[in-house]
Amino acid sequence: xxxxxxxxxxxxxxxxxxxxTVEEAVKASxxxxxxxxxxxxAYVTIDEKGALKKAREIQKKIDEGELTGPLAGVPVAIKDxxxxxxxxxxxxxxxxxxxxxTYTAQAVENMEAAGMIILGKTNMDEFAMGSTTETSxxxxxxxxxxxxxxxxxxxxxxxxxxxxxxxxxxxxSDTGGSIRQPSGFxxxxxxxxxxxxxxxYGLIAYGSSLDQIGPVARSxxxxxxxxxxxxxxxxxxxxxxxxxxxxxxxxxxxxxQGLRIGIPGDYFGEGLDxxxxxxxxxxxxxxxxxxxxxxxxxxxxxDYAIPAYYTIASAEASSNLERxxxxxxxxxxxxxxGLHQMYKRSRSEGFGEEVKRRIMLGSFVxxxxxxxxxxxxxxxxxxxxxxxxxxxxxSYDVILGPSAPTTAPKLGQSLSxxxxxxxxxxxxxxxxLAGIPGMxxxxxxxxxxxxxxxxxxxxxxxxxxxxRAAYSYECSRNYEAPEIAASEAGKVVE
Numbered sequence: 001x002x003x004x005x006x007x008x009x010x011x012x013x014x015x016x017x018x019x020x021t022v023e024e025a026v027k028a029s030x031x032x033x034x035x036x037x038x039x040x041x042a043y044v045t046i047d048e049k050g051a052l053k054k055a056r057e058i059q060k061k062i063d064e065g066e067l068t069g070p071l072a073g074v075p076v077a078i079k080d081x082x083x084x085x086x087x088x089x090x091x092x093x094x095x096x097x098x099x100x101x102t103y104t105a106q107a108v109e110n111m112e113a114a115g116m117i118i119l120g121k122t123n124m125d126e127f128a129m130g131s132t133t134e135t136s137x138x139x140x141x142x143x144x145x146x147x148x149x150x151x152x153x154x155x156x157x158x159x160x161x162x163x164x165x166x167x168x169x170x171x172x173s174d175t176g177g178s179i180r181q182p183s184g185f186x187x188x189x190x191x192x193x194x195x196x197x198x199x200x201y202g203l204i205a206y207g208s209s210l211d212q213i214g215p216v217a218r219s220x221x222x223x224x225x226x227x228x229x230x231x232x233x234x235x236x237x238x239x240x241x242x243x244x245x246x247x248x249x250x251x252x253x254x255x256x257q258g259l260r261i262g263i264p265g266d267y268f269g270e271g272l273d274x275x276x277x278x279x280x281x282x283x284x285x286x287x288x289x290x291x292x293x294x295x296x297x298x299x300x301x302x303d304y305a306i307p308a309y310y311t312i313a314s315a316e317a318s319s320n321l322e323r324x325x326x327x328x329x330x331x332x333x334x335x336x337x338g339l340h341q342m343y344k345r346s347r348s349e350g351f352g353e354e355v356k357r358r359i360m361l362g363s364f365v366x367x368x369x370x371x372x373x374x375x376x377x378x379x380x381x382x383x384x385x386x387x388x389x390x391x392x393x394x395s396y397d398v399i400l401g402p403s404a405p406t407t408a409p410k411l412g413q414s415l416s417x418x419x420x421x422x423x424x425x426x427x428x429x430x431x432x433l434a435g436i437p438g439m440x441x442x443x444x445x446x447x448x449x450x451x452x453x454x455x456x457x458x459x460x461x462x463x464x465x466x467x468r469a470a471y472s473y474e475c476s477r478n479y480e481a482p483e484i485a486a487s488e489a490g491k492v493v494e
Contacts, residue, residue, distance in 0.1 A: 003028040005481075008074045008168040008222040015062060015073040022059040022073040025168075026051050026117055029075040033119070033166045036484050041141050042151075042161035044080045045088045046120040051075065054117045061115065070225050070249075072115030077167040079158050080121035081128055082108055082213070083202040087118075091204050092136035093126045095324050095331045095350030105202025106234045107171060107213045114229045119167055122157030126352045127321065128175055128206045130154050131424050133182070134415045135354045142411070143185060144482040145450055149408040152182030158216050159186040164484055169226050170216045175207050176309055177403070177428020179214045180440035184403030184453015187442040187480065189223045189470070190216040194460050195435035196241035198227075199234035205320040207313040208239075210432040218479055220441060220471045224248045227463070243461065251464035256472045257291035259465065262396035264299035267427055273406045279444035279452040280402045286476050287400075287469060297395070301388050302430070304381050306422060309429040310358075311365050311378035317355075318362030324350065357418065386434040393459040398469045402427055403440040403453030427455060437463045441470050442480070 003011065003025055014020040030048055037043060061067040078084060081091045083101035090096045104112075112118070125135040133141040133156025141156045143149040144164040151160040155172030159182035162170050172179040174192035183190030191214045198213040205211060215226035231246040263284060268277055288294040326332035326346030333345035351359070365374035392399060404424055414421040431438040436457055443454035454473070458466040 004032055004165045007219045008217060009070055009225055011168060012071050012073050022055040022062065022117065023052065025073060026055040026075050026119070029119055029167055032164070036144070036164050036166065039142060039147050039484060040144055040160050040164050040166070041139055042122055042157045042164060042166055043077070043120045044090055044092060044123050044138050044157070047087060047118065050087070051117050051119050058115050058117060067115040069114045069229070071169070071229060074116050074168050075119050076111060076116045077119050077122045077158060077161045077170040078108055079124055079155055079170070079172050081124060081173055081204045082171060083204070084108055084118065084121065087121065089121065089204070090138070091127045092124045092138055093350065093352065093355070094137045095347070097137065097331060099330050103202065106199035106232070106236065107230050108202065110229050110232060111171070116169070122161055122170060124157050125154035126355050127204070127317070128154040128173060128178055129317065129354050129358050131181060131421050132409070132414050133157060134411065135352055137352060140411060143408050143450070144484045145187060145408070146448070147484070149410055149450060150185065150414070152185035152404070152408060154178040155190075155216065156182045159183050159188055159190065162186070162188045162216050162218060163482055165481065168217070169222060171213060172216050173203055173211055173213050174432065175210045175313060176432050177425045179216060180403050180428050180438050180453070180455055181425065183216055183440040184442070184455070185408040185451065187451030187482070188216055188218055189220055189439070189441040190214060191223050191227055191439045191463070192431065192437060193227060193231065193463055194437045196239050197243060198230045199232065199237045199240050201234055201236040207316040208320060209316060210313060212432070220467065220474045221252055224252060224467055248463055248467055251467040252471050253468060254472050254475045256287055256469055259292045259398065259469060260396045261287060261292050261294045261398045261400050261469065262392055263294065263296045263400050264302070265296050266299050266302040267401040271405050271426075272402065273446070275446040276402050276404070276406060276452050280400070280454055283443040283454045283473055284400050287473055290472055292469070295396075297392065299388060299392055299399070301381070301385050302426070305385060305430045305433060306426060308378040308381040308385070309425070309433055310361070310422060311374050312382060314358045314362035315366050315375050316362070318359045318366065321355070321359055326350070354418070382433045385430055389430070389434045389436060389459070397458070397462070397465045399457040401455050403455040404428075407446045407448070407450035407452060431457055436460055437466060439466050439470050441474060443473070
């Protein structure tokens, strides 16, 4: 029995039937980490001792009937911008290189309460600022499909870990596509729910009005089961929403009869790779053959999304990152003369180039004389983009398109040109500006064998519609794992 080839739901079912133990599942994951981590580098921190101890505790609770949930006993990974009590939480930055929180993020607590075991913390772009997981202070993460290519970002570590079989599920955060774009690059499935569905308490903020936590997994069913665990009202988070219906698994039906799917013509113009375009349109055709009504329409305002997003996100980042000053926690420069020099040197030495670039941009657009010209104008554009989606969803249930203009670029290509990296988010950032749910799942590979991501967007609180479309499409094809994930680790003697 090969544990690593199971989905998270299959594994939990086998554990409940006593065909596999929780400890065996954790050990299989840890062996796979040891096998591929030198190549992939998906993790910043691996808690082997803690995971094995937790496995034994969870096994006892499952055996006693205390834990009966669909994901009990499943080994998972957490993006390193979510606080975990007594475990290093770095945001992949030198400035938080020694930070050990005294509390745990609510989303992580929800997963632990459901019986999932944390294997460790995954690598990311520093403070989630990037689209390639190359801005990490702890080295780049590589795409399991081809180590010469990036895994995407900023949740590249989480997506690469799932793709490489180093965990069964992972948590990511999505500020402008940071779950959906790397999921597309790594050939896995990721969901960004409606803003406010998952508590942001304990998530180290980048852009507070845009950030949202979501799951990454190999299948739509795994992702949806994890989303049910994550979705909860939290009074500690002022943006948390009380949702009456979080029964997302009820939408896992292979039926899209009558579902209205809109394809924005704006998404299929200049800049979109021909192989990506062909794969996405083929996926649309499959859904059409299954009974969906598929039409092309004009979404408009696509060209304004990137400048509006980077203006707002950078402004919020400059405010959120003000707290990292070397005084209370984190990195502090040595041999400083006076408080101000300590502030300047700690931040200058602790932050990476991309983070400093965005802090400076954010400070500029918020400064006197430029606030109205840039920041307020960006907020108006944000409102217009939300209105454009409202109009679109009055005619369509789901919007279908690519998750990125190309497949995963080679390491170093995007980092040398920040503007090129920013343009790579063109299809994902609008969902964050509008606060709507989005999902990416694999829909094929290009001629170089790199995965292509299909993105599905829905109206606020209508995750079930995109889940229905995603599950129906997934039923038409089999999941593929990269060769690097093939390992003798995970074999359990029957």
